[in-house]
Amino acid sequence: MAAKIRDVLMRCRLFRRLTADCLDRVAAIGITHRYDPKERLFSQGDEPPGLYVVDEGAVRVFKIAPGGKEHVLHLAEPGDTFAEAAVLGGFPCPAHAETTVHTRCVLLPSPELRYLLDADPEIPRQLLSGMAAWVHQLVDLLEDVVLRDAAGRLSRYLLEAAEDDVVLIPGMKRHLASHLNLTSETFSRTLTRLAERGLIDREPGGRIRLLDPAGLRWVSKGA
Amino acid sequence: MAAKIRDVLMRCRLFRRLTADCLDRVAAIGITHRYDPKERLFSQGDEPPGLYVVDEGAVRVFKIAPGGKEHVLHLAEPGDTFAEAAVLGGFPCPAHAETTVHTRCVLLPSPELRYLLDADPEIPRQLLSGMAAWVHQLVDLLEDVVLRDAAGRLSRYLLEAAEDDVVLIPGMKRHLASHLNLTSETFSRTLTRLAERGLIDREPGGRIRLLDPAGLRWVSKGA
């Protein structure tokens, strides 16, 4: 069981740089949780229960704007962590978290994690660079939203998410759309437009094949 | 001199939570630099010279999009730090940094800082929560760009930047506009619209008086 948790942690950027020794100690406090689809893990304003690592399934972390519109900050898939900033910074959750499908997570409970950080000087040091990477990713996201148009953002996402030139859309398209700061309508239209230009091919089951990665790269750079 | 550097560090979120002891050791490696207006501190892709803390003046950290458009990620004013993520994460600078006016900064050079982090277990631990706060701020910024309109973003900025219901615009309006993801034209128009509604008063010298903070808060919440 503990070996299992270790493996989950190993897959994620935040913990990958930990030494085997530290990793074991962190894994020891981990608890595996299972969730049904659409189950709420925590809500905006809650005290963070702990640091989550997705093992299987997917969690969307989102804000709800006054007016009911929601924006997906983070689509956490296997190997991703979330709520790390709230736990480590000691402030309440800045967003809601809900699963999209059947999901298994490892939870590192806040009290135990904080104790560990105080007890073991090696761990904070190694987490620091992990946090820096997370900042870097946020800056990328910000850049994305700010200086790319719909086609550019979608192209970049496709390029990043592709494996063997195939992208499997996680969960509902409208959540992915929200993550890219698009309505589902615009998302759909942009997808067909990319297909018309021969850059991608829409296959059944939410699968997308990249026909012309170089062309997509061009679009994502803003042309 | 060292006392001076200590004071500068003390003012910023990243270091405020450090114990007096650690603070001294960090301050010891700090170097004060002076810059002319529009002087370039580093460029995108450079190895980060170190962690900067603004003592006096202002630095804008910005990206240039293909096509020449620039976006201001961060307007660093006294007490703000920048390049922290690149130094701590060990990757190249993701953006350019340039002063807007005569500026004094404290630089904590990368090699010394890294050495300090390795040598002293206490410092990374205390920096971790500072990084978490920076993540939190980035998420706010992202939220800002994504779910507020021009008037909402400007209102929020004014409320945050105000002291005694007066905001002094740092540097050029067009840089502030870019930070809020607006063109300078839209910025100007939005300002006059807020003035017409009696929420603010535009005074000479780039000074803005908040006449109705409650009303601004209403606008910033998206109405």
Added chain:
DNA sequence: CGGTTATTTGAGAGTCTTCAAGCTGAGTGG
């Protein structure tokens, strides 16, 4: 198969940007 939910498509409206022109204000030299 029927009901429900998600996605696609169409038409119209709104916001922000772009392009172009006029304005303002500080610094300069006559």
Added chain:
DNA sequence: CCACTCAGCTTGAAGACTCTCAAATAACCG
């Protein structure tokens, strides 16, 4: 002391992109 100049700011009109609303289609689940 004043006109000149240049950069930044403001204002106007036109256009682009995305959103909203509405309806049709497709996918899913019991």
